[in-house]
Amino acid sequence: xxxxxxxxxxxxxxxxxxxxxxxxxxxxxxxxxxxxxxxxxxxxxxxxxxxxxxxxxxxxxxxxxxxxxxxxxxxxxxxxxxxxxxxxxxxxxxxxxxxxxxxxxxxxxxxxxxxxxxxxxxxxxxxxxxxxxxxxxxxxxxxxxxxxxxxxxxxxxxxxxxxxxxxxxxxxxxxxxxxxxxxxxxxxxxxxxxx
Amino acid sequence: xxxxxxxxxxxxxxxxxxxxxxxxxxxxxxxxxxxxxxxxxxxxxxxxxxxxxxxxxxxxxxxxxxxxxxxxxxxxxxxxxxxxxxxxxxxxxxxxxxxxxxxxxxxxxxxxxxxxxxxxxxxxxxxxxxxxxxxxxxxxxxxxxxxxxxxxxxxxxxxxxxxxxxxxxxxxxxxxxxxxxxxxxxxxxxxxxxx
Amino acid sequence: xxxxxxxxxxxxxxxxxxxxxxxxxxxxxxxxxxxxxxxxxxxxxxxxxxxxxxxxxxxxxxxxxxxxxxxxxxxxxxxxxxxxxxxxxxxxxxxxxxxxxxxxxxxxxxxxxxxxxxxxxxxxxxxxxxxxxxxxxxxxxxxxxxxxxxxxxxxxxxxxxxxxxxxxxxxxxxxxxxxxxxxxxxxxxxxxxxx
Amino acid sequence: xxxxxxxxxxxxxxxxxxxxxxxxxxxxxxxxxxxxxxxxxxxxxxxxxxxxxxxxxxxxxxxxxxxxxxxxxxxxxxxxxxxxxxxxxxxxxxxxxxxxxxxxxxxxxxxxxxxxxxxxxxxxxxxxxxxxxxxxxxxxxxxxxxxxxxxxxxxxxxxxxxxxxxxxxxxxxxxxxxxxxxxxxxxxxxxxxxx
DNA sequence: TATGAATGAGTGTTCATTCAT
DNA sequence: TATGAATGAACACTCATTCAT
Numbered sequence: 001x002x003x004x005x006x007x008x009x010x011x012x013x014x015x016x017x018x019x020x021x022x023x024x025x026x027x028x029x030x031x032x033x034x035x036x037x038x039x040x041x042x043x044x045x046x047x048x049x050x051x052x053x054x055x056x057x058x059x060x061x062x063x064x065x066x067x068x069x070x071x072x073x074x075x076x077x078x079x080x081x082x083x084x085x086x087x088x089x090x091x092x093x094x095x096x097x098x099x100x101x102x103x104x105x106x107x108x109x110x111x112x113x114x115x116x117x118x119x120x121x122x123x124x125x126x127x128x129x130x131x132x133x134x135x136x137x138x139x140x141x142x143x144x145x146x147x148x149x150x151x152x153x154x155x156x157x158x159x160x161x162x163x164x165x166x167x168x169x170x171x172x173x174x175x176x177x178x179x180x181x182x183x184x185x186x187x188x189x190x191x192x193x194x195x
Numbered sequence: 196x197x198x199x200x201x202x203x204x205x206x207x208x209x210x211x212x213x214x215x216x217x218x219x220x221x222x223x224x225x226x227x228x229x230x231x232x233x234x235x236x237x238x239x240x241x242x243x244x245x246x247x248x249x250x251x252x253x254x255x256x257x258x259x260x261x262x263x264x265x266x267x268x269x270x271x272x273x274x275x276x277x278x279x280x281x282x283x284x285x286x287x288x289x290x291x292x293x294x295x296x297x298x299x300x301x302x303x304x305x306x307x308x309x310x311x312x313x314x315x316x317x318x319x320x321x322x323x324x325x326x327x328x329x330x331x332x333x334x335x336x337x338x339x340x341x342x343x344x345x346x347x348x349x350x351x352x353x354x355x356x357x358x359x360x361x362x363x364x365x366x367x368x369x370x371x372x373x374x375x376x377x378x379x380x381x382x383x384x385x386x387x388x389x390x
Numbered sequence: 391x392x393x394x395x396x397x398x399x400x401x402x403x404x405x406x407x408x409x410x411x412x413x414x415x416x417x418x419x420x421x422x423x424x425x426x427x428x429x430x431x432x433x434x435x436x437x438x439x440x441x442x443x444x445x446x447x448x449x450x451x452x453x454x455x456x457x458x459x460x461x462x463x464x465x466x467x468x469x470x471x472x473x474x475x476x477x478x479x480x481x482x483x484x485x486x487x488x489x490x491x492x493x494x495x496x497x498x499x500x501x502x503x504x505x506x507x508x509x510x511x512x513x514x515x516x517x518x519x520x521x522x523x524x525x526x527x528x529x530x531x532x533x534x535x536x537x538x539x540x541x542x543x544x545x546x547x548x549x550x551x552x553x554x555x556x557x558x559x560x561x562x563x564x565x566x567x568x569x570x571x572x573x574x575x576x577x578x579x580x581x582x583x584x585x
Numbered sequence: 586x587x588x589x590x591x592x593x594x595x596x597x598x599x600x601x602x603x604x605x606x607x608x609x610x611x612x613x614x615x616x617x618x619x620x621x622x623x624x625x626x627x628x629x630x631x632x633x634x635x636x637x638x639x640x641x642x643x644x645x646x647x648x649x650x651x652x653x654x655x656x657x658x659x660x661x662x663x664x665x666x667x668x669x670x671x672x673x674x675x676x677x678x679x680x681x682x683x684x685x686x687x688x689x690x691x692x693x694x695x696x697x698x699x700x701x702x703x704x705x706x707x708x709x710x711x712x713x714x715x716x717x718x719x720x721x722x723x724x725x726x727x728x729x730x731x732x733x734x735x736x737x738x739x740x741x742x743x744x745x746x747x748x749x750x751x752x753x754x755x756x757x758x759x760x761x762x763x764x765x766x767x768x769x770x771x772x773x774x775x776x777x778x779x780x
Numbered sequence: 781t782a783t784g785a786a787t788g789a790g791t792g793t794t795c796a797t798t799c800a801t
Numbered sequence: 802t803a804t805g806a807a808t809g810a811a812c813a814c815t816c817a818t819t820c821a822t
Contacts, residue, residue, distance in 0.1 A: 006781075026308070026309065028223050028309075031816060032816075032817065032818085042782060042783045043784065044782075044818085045783080046817095046818095047817080047818065048781080048782080052817075052818075053816095053818095106311050106312075109307050109311060110308045112304050112307075112364060113222065113301075113304040113305045113307070114221065116221065116301050116304060117220070117301075125364060126366070129364060154361075154373070154377060155354070155377045155380070157357070157361060158357035158358040158361050158374075159353055159354050159357055160357065161356075162353030162357025162360065165307075165357065165360055166349075169307060169310070171317070182349060186350065186354075201805095201806070226791065226792080227791080228790090228791085228792095236807085237807060237809060238793090238808090239793085239795080239807075239808060239810095240807060247792070247793075396784095397785090400785090415702065416701065417613075417698065419702065421811080421812065422812080423811090423812085423813090432786060432787045433787090433788070433813090434786075434788065434789095434816080435785080435786060437813085437815075438786080442813075442814070443814090499697050502694050502698070503612065503695045503697070504613075506691050507610070512756070516756070519751065519754060519755070544751075544767060545744070545767045545770070547751060548744055548747035548750070548764075548767065549743055551747040552744055552750065553743040555743070555746050555750055556739075556742060556746060559700070559701075559710060561711070572739060572740045576771070576774075579774045591802075616794080616795060616796080618795070618796090626804095627803060627804045628795095628796090628804085628805065629798080629799085629803075629804060629806095630803060631797095632797065633803080637796075638795095638796065638797090783820105783821100784821105784822100785819105785820090785822105786818100786819085786821100787816105787819080788816100788818105790815085790816095791813100791816100792812105792813100792814095792815105793811105793814105794810105794811085794813105795808105795811090796809105796810100797808085797809100799805105799806090799808100800804100800805105800806090801804085
């Protein structure tokens with residue numbers, strides 16, 4: 001009887017090892033040998049499961065995005081239906097615990113940089129950028145005209161990404177409370193303009 | 196006697212070639228051979244002027260930062276003395292023409308990613324991050340209490356960086372007008388809270 | 391499953407190729423590419439088995455030293471137990487066939503020179519220098535007082551190394567008989583002083 | 586008026602710088618840039634005075650040999666005319682202060698190794714080897730038959746070189762007294778056989 | 781499914797040598 | 802005579818990828 005689900009186990013192992021290797025050595029310092037060593041797996045196996053290095057990086061980033069989208073869905077579902085609550089839920093999801101560990105933050109930064117030159121990553125990045133914008137745009141649209149809603153969504157998306165970026169670059173543990181407070185403050189201001 | 200002043204000419208040449216190579220191949224795809232080829236210069240000369248590849252990258256980033264700081268100084272000096280005008284000047288400087296070309300944007304993204312693992316780059320990045328924050332904090336401080344000013348500075352800095360980031364990632368020409376409008380709108384809201 | 395025992399085969403192959411490359415091109419002319427080519431092996435494999443060039447050089451010298459020590463042990467065991475016979479055995483071992491080929495002699499000379507600047511080689515060289523001295527000292531100690539034995543050991547060690555050195559530098563096939571005759575003559579004189 | 590004797594001054598400067606660079610970095614680590622830097626001279630000038638790197642090395646070794654031969658001539662002239670005194674003079678010359686500094690010893694070792702592959706150095710080395718042998722052979726010839734004298738000369742030459750070698754490799758300051766005592770003792774034994 | 785030996789192109793870097801000034 | 806900028810081949814070493822086992 002062949003091992004069932006070995007595939008998924010291995011992939012999870014390798015993605016985890018990739019995240020920690022990026023954390024320690026940076027993306028450019030992340031070699032398949034290092035990843036394999038950390039996962040206690042032979043080097044050849046990586047290609048077997050992910051095709052090549054790019055496949056591994058893409059899978060790792062997809063993993064992070066899945067976590068982000070899951071956090072967003074969970075918090076939106078749990079939130080009240082009014083726009084302010086929904087927007088706060090989306091804000092909070094972006095500073096979810098799954099997104100602020102050093103390995104994940106460094107991988108995000110590397111992903112952004114790399115996505116400028118790797119089509120598969122660029123696609124992934126576009127999907128995510130649009131997804132946040134759409135989410136916010138839809139909620140703002142319940143409280144204001146479409147044009148204003150779009151503008152507000154652009155502003156809030158930028159605010160979220162900017163807070164996340166500065167948090168990641170700060171070199172200190174992420175102060176998510178401060179970030180969320182600032183973002184929510186901005187949400188209130190935007191909504192207040194149309195009450 | 197050898198040519199005098201060749202040093203600065205060569206350094207400028209090489210930094211320019213580096214920016215364009217990063218634009219085309221990404222930082223990880225930027226080899227000294229490519230840079231030298233683009234500058235019509237032999238490979239060995241890079242070490243001669245910058246020590247090693249890291250020295251070249253750092254010098255390139257310093258060049259970008261000098262441009263940013265020069266733009267900031269220029270616009271602040273030209274602006275009226277009231278906080279709102281000064282803040283708008285700082286906002287505009289961050290979307291200065293020197294900062295929104297594809298080579299510069301891609302270099303910025305690579306710089307952020309790389310700064311997580313290269314001490315010399317991390318120092319540079321911290322200096323710049325603090326500088327923006329201090330600039331904004333000083334101006335807000337003229338219009339509101341210190342604690343509020345700090346919070347406002349943190350918010351506006353994030354907004355600026357976030358707008359810049361999303362502009363860089365968008366894949367389309369940077370719509371600086373829209374970005375500046377959003378940032379200035381946020382400035383107005385922040386100031387309005389203390390009038 | 392990969393071939394088992396390949397490791398030792400490859401290491402032996404590479405050490406042999408190193409000796410012959412040093413013979414032909416000198417240590418400074420010995421590149422990993424040349425060694426690999428001679429061993430009909432790719433360049434990368436050297437690092438795989440020896441870490442780096444230094445590791446290869448050190449392993450090569452250890453190989454020579456092992457041969458020398460083995461020859462010494464073999465001949466001492468085969469010799470009669472009296473000091474004169476034992477000393478002659480040690481003398482002969484130093485001119486063993488394993489030590490007088492051109493590749494080995496050139497490697498010895500390069501080793502001495504390099505050991506002045508490479509700690510790992512210096513250690514190896516010290517061990518060997520002391521070992522010869524101790525061997526001789528112990529034998530002389532059976533035939534004379536300790537101080538005289540030490541002096542004799544120092545003299546004979548120098549005589550052996552000097553004969554070896556001049557033999558290596560001569561540019562002609564090593565006349566081991568003449569060298570051994572001279573060294574044994576010196577042994578006899580030294581012993582005669584204490585009969 | 587052109588600088589008179591600049592040529593010789595420069596050459597002496599460069600040879601001295603070469604010796605010290607070999608002392609610090611080994612022959613393989615001795616680059617023309619390092620030598621030039623130490624001599625406070627531009628890199629290009631080395632080729633101007635010595636043709637190429639090999640010329641510099643050869644000139645440096647010739648300098649050492651001139652010192653050795655001068656010391657030998659001086660001491661032989663000062664010594665009494667009997668073979669024993671003359672032989673002692675030659676022995677002492679080989680441990681002359683000019684031959685036992687770290688820079689000179691390391692250069693000697695590198696010279697031996699390199700002479701196996703560089704014809705110009707090999708010639709130099711042969712000349713010196715024969716010169717010592719001839720010197721000793723001539724003196725021994727006054728005290729014993731030619732065949733015995735040759736054998737004695739070979740033995741003493743080896744003893745001298747061996748003592749020198751072990752002194753150089755020891756890693757401690759050269760104990761010239763002990764070396765000379767051992768060599769002179771050997772001289773006495775050799776002469777005693779024919780009295 | 782899994783191993784890790786093997787490949788070989790590619791990298792940053794070094795350095796003797798040349799040459800315009 | 803002297804400089805040091807410039808060259809470019811050569812080097813050790815890395816690493817994604819392949820493949821026999």
